Amino acid sequence: MTTSLHLPIDSPETPDTEAFHDPAAAVERLIEIYFASVRFLCDRFTHVLSNGAPDTRYRAYYPEIRIATSSYAPTDNRLSFGHVTEPGRYSTTVTRPDLYANYLRQQLSLLIENHGVDIEVGVSATPMPVHFAVANDPGLTVPQEGVMEFTLRDVFDVPDLATTHDDIVNGYGFLHEDGSRPLAPFTAQRIDYSLARLSHYTATDADHFQNHVLFTNYQFYIDEFEAYARKVLGDPLSGYTSFVGPGNNQITQADAGLPVPAKLPQMPTYHLKRDNNAGITLVNIGVGPSNAKTATDHIAVLRPHAWLMVGHCAGLRNSQRLGDFVLAHAYLREDNVLDDDLPVWIPIPALAEIQVALEQAVQSVTEHEGYNMKSIMRTGTVATIDNRNWELRDQSGPVQRLSQSRAIALDMESATIAANGFRFRVPYGTLLCVSDKPLHGELKLPGMASEFYHTQVARHLLIGVRAMESLRDMPLERIHSRKLRSFEETAFL
Secondary structure (H helix, E strand, C coil), X not given: CECCCCCEEECXXXXXXXXXXXXXXXXXXXXXXXXXXXXXXXXXXXXXXXHCCCCCEEXXXXXXXXXXXXXXXXXXXXXXXXXXXCCEEEEEECCCCCCCXXXXXXXXXXXXXXXXXXXXXXXXXXXXXXXXXXXXXXXXXXXXXCCCCCCHHHCCCCCCHHHCCCHHHHXXXXXXXXXXXXXXXXXXXXXXXXXXXXXXXXXXXXXXXXXXXXXXXXXXXXXXXXXHHHHHHCCCCCCEEEEEEHHHEEECCCCCCCCCCCCCCCCCEEEEEEHHHCCEEEEECCCCHHHHHHHHHHHHHHCCCEEEECCEEEECCCCCCCCCEEEEEEEEEECCCCCCCCCCCCCCCCCHHHHHHHHXXXXXXXXXXXXXXXXXXXXXXXXXXXXXXXXXXXXXXXXXXXXXXXXXXXXXXXXXXXXXHHHHCCCEEXXXXXXXXXXXXXXXXXXXXXHHHHHXXXXXXXXXXXXXXXXXXXXXXXXXXXXXXXXXXXXXX
């Protein structure tokens, strides 16, 4: 086989496709194939850097998983994942099976249990881009185009945006080129693309991300998160093992110094780790729906068990006070960043398990119960917009829409995070804290803001942590609601 450039192709030797009934053995084979491809591309890339353009083209492939079912026999319909909807052929390409080993074993175990089928593991027809292969070797980087004396894509495969799309999660009736249906929500290239973006935006490796993700829009929450992390690291019974910050700097002792990079990334991210990724990740996404979409687009490929927004908002009701909490039960979406992927007419439902966990966490931390909760927290619609200075415009238009929607709070991130959670089948929720009331003359001025931050941020952050700890102790099948599943759904979570 030759390319249009008439160069012969050199590829690594890999095992033939084999059927497995043991999910652990299937994952080991995926790891074997994946790293055979990675080593091959890294070795050839190093050789080319030293010796110049070769007279051959180097190509390696991602591993893949395939199953075939032939029966409409019913499965456990209480589960929102772990089964296919009808007979047929299903497949997915796989990357970083070492990182996803626990996830893959779980998903394959459910398929074997629910359908009684073997799992076929082999080499796919999807080339592995050299950029993603060398990401496994910290000593290698791919130079920009034009730096080398030859064109990189003449020798190696490079990322192909046509295969990193979201047609599976967005669409209906998606088929792979060979006619098989998708087994997983993301292709290998889409995952590799997001893992690279995560490293860039957060300055931490994907390995550190935990299954429970908090998003915030202020650095003050990071400070409180670090204080909480140091407290629990000092408690040998807490179960937390380490705390990781930007630059992959990690501490395991409560009093250890945590280096701060000279230049923080766009979205500083911190990880309070437990075994099996059962800890908590906090991402400071900054302000705006674009950042919220960017962060969730990429974190979604890690298949977290839940993500929550804990940030500040504008209170829209005169009865609210600064520092009050807002638990979102619905969203008015005027963020405009997801309209092409998820039209605004699609409802974003509240998820009972998440709502209960947040409300119980508020009760626990504030020591308010029952009817008294109404004095510090309101539930209702949160509006998310893309104009930070909306209140400077003629208010008749936006205020009427806010009133018609029964909105009780307004921010720039929450609906985006919830909508992307709905889109990517990641359980989501929102608990905000009122930091200003622009419609009632209480603006976020420096002195007022400082006092607010000192009195409320620590409590708000702790509520988010407590909610995540409650969800962590809940069976996975309860958290992942069937509300998030479409007519044609992938078997993999």
